[in-house]
Amino acid sequence: MSTRVWAVATLGVLLVLIGIVAITRVPWSGAPAPRSEQLAALAGLPADAVAKGKAFNAALRPGSYGSMVIGLVVALVLGLTPFGARIVEAVGRPLGGHWLAQAVLGGLVIVLIGEVVSLPFAAWRHTVLKRYGLSTQDWGAWLVDLLKAYGVGAVLGALVLAGFFTITRLFPQWWWAVGAGAAAALVLVLTFVFPVLVEPVFNKFTPMEDGALRDSLVQLAERDGVPVKDVLVADASRRTRAVNAYVSGYGATRRIVVYDTLLREAPEAEVRSVVAHELSHARSNDVLTGTLLGALGSAAAVVLVYLLGAWEPLLRRAGVDSIAEPRAVALLMAIAIVGGLVAGPVQAYVSRKVEARSDAHALELTGDPETFQAMMTRLAMVNLADPDPNRVEHGLFGSHPSTVERLAMARAWAK
Structure with missing residues (x-):
């Protein structure tokens, strides 16, 4: 051919x-x-x-x-x-x-x-x-x-x-x-x-401070069967007021990333809800x-x-x-x-x-x-x-x- x-x-x-x-x-x-x-x-x-x-x-x-x-x-x-x-x-x-x-x-x-x-x-x-x-x-x-x-x-x-x-x-x-x-x-x-x-x-990424929110996000990921390397906070506020979170990376590079604006604007229950949505992308x-x-x-x-x-x-x-x-x-x-x-x-x-x-x-x-x-x-x-x-x-x-x-x-x- x-x-x-x-x-x-x-x-x-x-x-x-x-x-x-x-x-x-x-x-x-x-x-x-x-x-x-x-x-x-x-x-x-x-x-x-x-x-x-x-x-x-x-x-x-x-x-x-x-x-x-x-x-x-x-x-x-x-x-x-x-x-x-x-x-x-x-x-x-x-x-x-x-x-x-x-x-x-x-x-x-x-x-x-x-x-x-x-x-x-x-x-x-x-x-x-x-x-x-x-x-x-x-x-x-x-x-x-x-x-x-x-x-x-x-x-x-x-x-x-x-x-x-x-x-x-x-x-x-x-x-x-x-x-x-x-x-x-x-x-x-x-x-x-x-x-x-x-x-x-x-963006600059820093580890989320130890505390109840970080623990709950890690536990949420574990309960969902999604191993994550870390929970990071992105300094999104230096360019926007928009709020967001995402799960980044694949395999060994996977981490939960939360905008600092989300931490300022939303109560912890809503942060967990956003992260639960993002964990689905990794789980699926x-x-x-x-x-x-x-x-x-x-x-x-x-x-x-x-x-x-x-x-x-x-x-x-x-x-x-x-x-x-x-x-x-x-x-x-x-x-x-x-x-x-x-x-x-x-x-x-x-x-x-x-x-x-x-x-x-x-x-x-x-x-x-x-x-x-x-x-x-x-x-x-x-x-x-x-x-x-x-x-x-x-x-x-x-x-x-x-x-x-x-x-x-x-x-x-x-x-």
């Missing part, structure tokens, strides 16, 4: 594996959240807080959509015209046009262009966060965090670009197979190193599920890129001879952005199902629907959530059930 036939067959196998993982590990059914209970829960929320949450999200909306649209337009202009290839070529020219210079430096410049054009929308978002009192950062601290994010992205991006185009040069016929394996391996590696190497770049191996789907999805994306590379009109429009050459970096990034937009609603739907299971698990673990509802109400009020968002918008972008859906589920569970 030709390499193209092998690639098509491999893509088919990867899609089947993705389907198997999704069918067997994603909770497609969940606890009921009747609309009547949602409306009853909405009526019980403070009207002024609901109005503020809706106004806050309405203020964010133009910047969010504007950033998405301008990012897509720039990606398509650079990727589907010879302009992107010429930029990559020009960036590599001072270094003799070396392929590695084109791949890494040219690729980073293409990414930087996208970041720069979307920067005004990021500033817009920060302005809104400050106006509504959710951000505690001044502009200097905000800029430092932005530069940190750019730095981490540049390091990871340089490694990915250098690795990808090294593979295409070493394996000109079978780069898609080697690249698919490498992409899957990278996802697996990042799952383990992200909590240890990346999270500390943005949601990190493993996400890693498997991410690894298989990344491998499938590499194979799909290879198959798209055989479409001559696409290459001519981008002004390149092969999708595996460094000058095609802009085209590759355009494909990635379009693919991300297409996959986004599916990922959001899966995420909502997983989060709904964690909500139900928190209720089962604590047996305390009243505290769960109080905690969900506090999260919505402090984080300025829209408790009952537009159905279409929430379906496209919502990563969690809405506040009224979570409250309705708890009310139904209590009955």
Whole structure:
């Protein structure tokens, strides 16, 4: 068989594996959240807080959509015209046009262009966060965090670009197979190193002080059958008033992380309820599920890129001879952005199902629907959530059930 036939067959196998993982590990059914209970829960929320949450999200909306649209337009202009290839070529020219210079430096410049054009929308978002009192950062601290994010992205991006185009040069016929394996391996590696190497770049983590709360959280994890290495407090208050907690890491790196804002805003019973929700992700191996789907999805994306590379009109429009050459970096990034937009609603739907299971698990673990509802109400009020968002918008972008859906589920569970 030709390499193209092998690639098509491999893509088919990867899609089947993705389907198997999704069918067997994603909770497609969940606890009921009747609309009547949602409306009853909405009526019980403070009207002024609901109005503020809706106004806050309405203020964010133009910047969010504007950033998405301008990012897509720039990606398509650079990727589907010879302009992107010429930029990559020009960036590599001072270094003799070396392929590695084109791949890494040219690729980073293409990414930087996208970041720069979307920067005004990021500033817009920060302005809104400050106006509504959710951000505690001044502009200097905000800029430092932005530069940190750019730095981490540049390091990871340089490694990915250098690795990808090294593979295409070493394996000109079978780069898609080697690249698919490498992409899957990278996802697996990042799952383990992200909590240890990346999270500390943005937050300082300190062990929670010994006491009744820490003991109760450790006991809650033990009762749930989830071994944790430590209970840490993140200094989230230096950038936000938002409250949250999560279980980070996998295996030996797993730890409970609680925002210091949550400790200040919520009573201990609500903190335990939040942590009970997060423990469900570890107990159900949601990190493993996400890693498997991410690894298989990344491998499938590499194979799909290879198959798209055989479409001559696409290459001519981008002004390149092969999708595996460094000058095609802009085209590759355009494909990635379009693919991300297409996959986004599916990922959001899966995420909502997983989060709904964690909500139900928190209720089962604590047996305390009243505290769960109080905690969900506090999260919505402090984080300025829209408790009952537009159905279409929430379906496209919502990563969690809405506040009224979570409250309705708890009310139904209590009955």
